[in-house]
Amino acid sequence: MRRVLLLAASLACSLPSFAQGLSGVTNGLQKMPGYLNMYWDAKKGKMYLEIDKLDTEMLFHTTLPAGVGSNDIGLDRGKMGAAKVIKFQRTGPKVLMLEQNYGYRATSGEKMEVRAVEQSFAQSALWGFDVAAEEGKSVLVDATSFFLRDGYEAASAIARTKQGVFRVDPTRCAFYLPYTKNFPENTEVEVTITLTGEQAGSFLREVVPTPNAVTVREHYSFIKLPEPGYQPREFDPRAGINSIDYFDYSSPFSTAIEKRYIRRHRLQKKNPNAAVSEAVKPIVYYMDPGAPEPIRSALMDGIAWWNQAYEAAGFKNAFQVKVLPDSADPMDIRYNLVQWVHRSTRGWSYGASVIDPRTGEIIKGKVTLGSLRVRQDYLIANGLVGEYEGDKPSKEAEEMALARLRQLGAHETGHTLGLPHNYASNHNDRASVMDYPHPLVRIMGQNKLSLADAYTKEIGGWDKVAINYAYREFKTKEEEKAGLKKIIDDYIAKGFLFLSDQDGRPEGSAHPITHLWDNGKNSVEELNRVMQVRRIALTNFSEKKIPMNAPMATLEEALVPIYLFHRYQIEAASKVVGGVFYTYAVRGDKQKVMEYVSGDEQRKALDALMATLKPEELVLPANIVKLIPPRPYGFNENFREVFKDRTGLTFDPLAPAEAAANMTLRLVLQHERAARLIGNHSIDSSLPDFSEVVDKVVGTTWKAPVQEGYAGEVQRVVNAAVLDRLLQLAANKDAASQVRAVALLKLKDLKDWLEKSATLAKDVNQKAQYLFAVSQIQQFEASPETVIITPPSKEPDGAPIGSFDEFSCEW
Numbered sequence: 001m002r003r004v005l006l007l008a009a010s011l012a013c014s015l016p017s018f019a020q021g022l023s024g025v026t027n028g029l030q031k032m033p034g035y036l037n038m039y040w041d042a043k044k045g046k047m048y049l050e051i052d053k054l055d056t057e058m059l060f061h062t063t064l065p066a067g068v069g070s071n072d073i074g075l076d077r078g079k080m081g082a083a084k085v086i087k088f089q090r091t092g093p094k095v096l097m098l099e100q101n102y103g104y105r106a107t108s109g110e111k112m113e114v115r116a117v118e119q120s121f122a123q124s125a126l127w128g129f130d131v132a133a134e135e136g137k138s139v140l141v142d143a144t145s146f147f148l149r150d151g152y153e154a155a156s157a158i159a160r161t162k163q164g165v166f167r168v169d170p171t172r173c174a175f176y177l178p179y180t181k182n183f184p185e186n187t188e189v190e191v192t193i194t195l196t197g198e199q200a201g202s203f204l205r206e207v208v209p210t211p212n213a214v215t216v217r218e219h220y221s222f223i224k225l226p227e228p229g230y231q232p233r234e235f236d237p238r239a240g241i242n243s244i245d246y247f248d249y250s251s252p253f254s255t256a257i258e259k260r261y262i263r264r265h266r267l268q269k270k271n272p273n274a275a276v277s278e279a280v281k282p283i284v285y286y287m288d289p290g291a292p293e294p295i296r297s298a299l300m301d302g303i304a305w306w307n308q309a310y311e312a313a314g315f316k317n318a319f320q321v322k323v324l325p326d327s328a329d330p331m332d333i334r335y336n337l338v339q340w341v342h343r344s345t346r347g348w349s350y351g352a353s354v355i356d357p358r359t360g361e362i363i364k365g366k367v368t369l370g371s372l373r374v375r376q377d378y379l380i381a382n383g384l385v386g387e388y389e390g391d392k393p394s395k396e397a398e399e400m401a402l403a404r405l406r407q408l409g410a411h412e413t414g415h416t417l418g419l420p421h422n423y424a425s426n427h428n429d430r431a432s433v434m435d436y437p438h439p440l441v442r443i444m445g446q447n448k449l450s451l452a453d454a455y456t457k458e459i460g461g462w463d464k465v466a467i468n469y470a471y472r473e474f475k476t477k478e479e480e481k482a483g484l485k486k487i488i489d490d491y492i493a494k495g496f497l498f499l500s501d502q503d504g505r506p507e508g509s510a511h512p513i514t515h516l517w518d519n520g521k522n523s524v525e526e527l528n529r530v531m532q533v534r535r536i537a538l539t540n541f542s543e544k545k546i547p548m549n550a551p552m553a554t555l556e557e558a559l560v561p562i563y564l565f566h567r568y569q570i571e572a573a574s575k576v577v578g579g580v581f582y583t584y585a586v587r588g589d590k591q592k593v594m595e596y597v598s599g600d601e602q603r604k605a606l607d608a609l610m611a612t613l614k615p616e617e618l619v620l621p622a623n624i625v626k627l628i629p630p631r632p633y634g635f636n637e638n639f640r641e642v643f644k645d646r647t648g649l650t651f652d653p654l655a656p657a658e659a660a661a662n663m664t665l666r667l668v669l670q671h672e673r674a675a676r677l678i679g680n681h682s683i684d685s686s687l688p689d690f691s692e693v694v695d696k697v698v699g700t701t702w703k704a705p706v707q708e709g710y711a712g713e714v715q716r717v718v719n720a721a722v723l724d725r726l727l728q729l730a731a732n733k734d735a736a737s738q739v740r741a742v743a744l745l746k747l748k749d750l751k752d753w754l755e756k757s758a759t760l761a762k763d764v765n766q767k768a769q770y771l772f773a774v775s776q777i778q779q780f781e782a783s784p785e786t787v788i789i790t791p792p793s794k795e796p797d798g799a800p801i802g803s804f805d806e807f808s809c810e811w
Contacts, residue, residue, distance in 0.1 A: 021135040022050065034182020036222050038189070039140070040175075047147060047175060047189065049129075051088045051095060052138040059223035059363070060086045060097075060126075061354060062152045065179060065190060066217035069207040069342070073161045075154055075216065080352045080366055085225070086126065093131050095141055099124040102357050107259075108250035117249050147191050148173045152218045155195050163201030166214060169194050176217055179331065185224040186333040193218050223333050223354065223363065226266065230361045233470070233480075235260035237584045238488050240434075240466040240498045241418045244360040261360040263353065263418040264470045267310075267318060272473060276311065279318040283310075284336060285365060285413060286324035291340035295374060295405060296323070302406030303338065303367075303413045305433070305459040309467035336365040336416065338409070346372040346797075349408060351415025365416030369408065376561075377401040377439075383562040384441055384537050385449050387544035396451055400439060403455040407433055410459065419466050423504030423514040424497035427521050431496065432462040436516040436799075438568055441533045449536055462498065465491045492591055498584065506571035508672045512579035512597050517568035517799065524605045527566065527573040531617065534565045541624055553631045556642045556651065559624065560796050563656050567663055567798055570612060574667035576605035577693065578676035599686040606693060610700040612664050613718050615711040618657035622710075625653045644793045653710065654717050658793040661718040662725075668697060669725045671735035678738050690739065694746045697722055702750065706766055716769050723750070723773050724789045731784050751777040 025039075026048065032038040037050035062081040085100045104121045106113040129141035148170065155166045172194030179190035193216055200211035208214050235243040241262040248259045269277035287300050300321050307319040321338075324330060330337050333354070354364040378393075378401040386394025410433040425435035439454040469487050474480035499514040506515070512523065520526030545558040579597035611617065630649035643659055645652035667673070674690045681689040701722045707715050729735060730743035754770045754777075761767035780787045 022133045022138065022140050023135075025133045025140055032180070032182045034187050035185055035224055036182075036187040038180075038182060038187065040177070040180075045174065046142060046144045047180075048132065049141050049143040050138055051141060054088050054090050054095075054137065054139070057085050057087050057100065057225055059083050059221070059225060059354065059356070060099075061221050061223070063219040063221070064152050064154070064216060065219045067341075068154075068204070068214065068216060070203045072203045073157055073163060075157050079152075079350070079368070080354070081152055083223075083354050083357060084126075085357055090131075090139060095129040095131060095139060096125050097127040097129070097146075099126055102246060104247050104249065106250040107248050110250065113250050143189075147175065147189050147220060148193070150193055150195065150218070151220060152216075154193070154214075154216055154218070155197075158195070158197075158204065158214070161201070161203065163204045164197045164199050164211075166195035166197035169196045169213075172196075172213070172215070179217075179219065181329065181331060183329070183332050183334075186331075187222040188331045189220045191218055191220075192216075219331075221331075221333070221354075225358075226356055226361055226363060230266050230356075230359055232261040232359045232361075233264065233484075235262050236469070236484070236488065236586075238492075238498060238586065238589070239469040239484075240420065240422055240462065240500075241470045242415075242420050244355070244357060262470055263355055263360045263362055265362045265365070265417065267315065267471050267473075269315065269473050272475065274314075276314050276316050278316045282318045282320055283417075284320045284322060285338055285367070285416075286322055286328065286330070286335050287338045288330075288340045289323055291369070291371075294402060295340075298402040298405040299338065299369065299409035302409035302433075305406075305410045306413060306417065306463075306467070308459040309464045310471065312464040313468045313472045315471070333364050338367040338369065338413070340371060341368050342371045346370060346376050349373065349412050351412035353416045353418075362416065362418065365413070367409075367412045367416055369412060373408070374401050374405055377404045379558060380439065380561045381451055381454070383541070383545055383558050384439075384533075384565075385451055387542070388547045389544075390548045393547075400451040400454045403457070404439070406457070407437060407455045414463065417467070418470050419463070420500045421504065422462055422466075422498050422500065423516060424499040424511075425460065425462055426515070426519055427497050427513045428460075428462060428495065429521075430456050430519075431460040432466075433460055434463065434466075438517040438519050440519050441530075443529075443532060443536065447536050447539055449533060449540075462491075462496055465496060466498075488589070492589065506574065506667060507670050510575060510578060510580045510673075510676060512576045512581055512601070515568070515572035515575065518572040519569075523569065523572035524576060524601070524608050527569040527608045528611075530566045530569045531611065534562070535617075537562045537565060538621060538624070541621070543627055551632045551635055552627060553629050553635065555624075556628050559628070559656075560642060563620070564660060564663070564795055564798065566612060567660075567795065570609065570664055571667060573605045573608055574664075574670075574673070577602050577609070577668065577688070578673045578680060579605075580676070580680070596680050596684055596687055599684075599688060602688050606668075606688070606696055609664055609668055610696060613661055613697075613700055614704075615657075615707055615714040615718070618660055618714050618718070619711050620653055620656060625651065640797050642796055646793070654713055655793050657714045658717045658721065659795040661721045662792040663795055665697070665721050665725045668693065669729055671729060671732050671739055674729070674739040674742070675736040678736070678742070690742050691746070694726070694742065698746065698750060703753070706763065708763075712763070712765070716765065719769065719773075720790075721792060723776065724792065726750075727776065727780055727787060727789060730780070731787075747777050747780065 029039040029041050039048040061083040064075055064079040068075040085102055086097055089096045089098055101121050101123050104117055106117040127146050131139050132142050133140040150168050158164060158166050174192050176190040176192050181188050195214045196212060198212055205211045243260045243262055245258055245260045247257050251257050265283050268280045270280055271277040285303055287296060303321045310318045328335055349370050350368040352366050353362045355362055378397055381397035381400040382394050386397035414434050419434050422432040422434045425432035437455060442450040442453060444450045469484060474483050499511060503509050503511045503514040504516050541562060546554055576597055580594060582594040583591040585591040585593045628651040643655035645655050677688060677690040677693060681687045702719050726743050726747055730740050730747060751774055754774045758767055758770035761770055776787060
């Protein structure tokens, strides 16, 4: 009997502690009731999670509520991670947190088909918890170690940007209780995480007080998935709406296996029979009250433009923007948020969303707006039209900066509504706030500029098309299919264009219309006009571009965006050279599929680009050079916002010309563009060949009449840049072999010309350049890898000029 009692006692001791129920562990702990109940043990610094929804799918995602403050590293306040569908699965004394694999599905509903797909592709167990207690259908787990880790993978971001190797120091991590909260539909946990490491990079050293200890806050969210009733809408590449996609293995083999559906908020009419109706539940965005006035009001005005698009789609007052009230919590999943974020340098803004990966339904929109961008806009505007009268700023410049904020607020909110960029908007007279707009500067007289029409003041025609496609309500599937087709057919008939990120980038892309930061239907004509604007702005440039008592050396920061005012229009015009017009055509829609830009247009573009290399365009007015002294004591040089000097402390009058020339040459002599020129010419001999383009470049620079003085030195700077680009192109292993062959031939031709010209040159500086260039080419011919090319003076940071993608800012 005694042995039986001892055995019973032994078994009792070996039983899990949770046999006593939750209260045996949670008694005396602070309860945080909500979607998943939490219990806080203040004495031990532990957080327990009550899981009463075993085998129930929910969303899980991470955010970075308190970031590093460096745009280059990308760990910004409010940055969101991807949402994952997870469920908790109990197995004996453990609970696994499993991420579901919704990239591969069977939607037929047939049990065996569904099982076959589930067993063919892996899931991901994100964590394993030990059960601490149980009661009924609830289990209690100690989630402390799960939360006190680098779940956002900030250390990876630091390593990826080459800022050092960092890891979590557990002794410097803790729960951040002010933002650890529970709500009916979401559970929020925030922690302070410290990453330690050595040899921190310059970006970290700029923003972290002790660079070997980077302390940020990371946030975890468990979110209830939406109720049934949302109707997914099929994606169309022409519609201008972002998508989700997955493989559906229950699809008939004669149909596409990859399915795509658009991303959008759930929106329904109160009266489905009315042409225009109020919404059952309007879409409301809440503005961060941390944004100061007049910035806050400007942003809210721009964000509210979207109501115009929803009205055109049949909804009355369905989109609203309000200041976040004190009673509301920005972490509550029920609030779409517009957040005001500070960084040490200007950087991108973002429009991101929490999305149900199963359907594409947007659950919460999250806009992140960088606070320094408006200062850059003001700097540009003041450089164009403003003057400080004492300390009093320019009213016109202030108005332009606020106008840009309205457009920015609308743009980033548009991403959270489901819209990607439309970089063809300028072709339709600025028809979309989803473009990247350059300020439109009007020439009012010989030396007078105006910013009165710098930015649009309402939602664009294209934006209404996209919202109409995404949100218009239809009564039946048949009506929806016909109605969506009509929306697209109508916009095509009106001449609207939609082209997005991959088509707009300046290097590698080829579309002659689709660009970032440009204006006008014809990019070449606009480049010629922008050069006029630039001349006027430089003529008017004076010490009045900075406030009274500001160091004169800081005039350089004001000069940079004016001297390089043409930088984005150069990018636009360069894409005409070797350009190919195309659309997102589908079979049967009667859109123009593809055609080459005509030879005449390409040659006009080349002429306009070559004009930007001429010394008369690149020399600075003498009065400007004499206004910029070395930096005074206490004002370190802002290397990212000024030209890279080769003259030590003094302002280098040749550095701006070198930077500007390299912008043009980098684009014109880009290896993919060169390959397109060769290929397109082989099909249509009326188009310029790459050989013709190189001859034009060399003829405009090296073989142009030699100038004297300052203009002569600028000319030599441009010549050197041309030679360096050709040498790099001939050695570029990524370039097509024929591109390298042509570059090598043109180098040989140039060497022959230089040798003859050197014997005739009377100017010692000109002769020196000729002979040095000959020696470089000879060395390249003998041993390409030994040629030392002086790194080009790169232009100061440009984008964001006040407005690379993220990608939909989602920039």
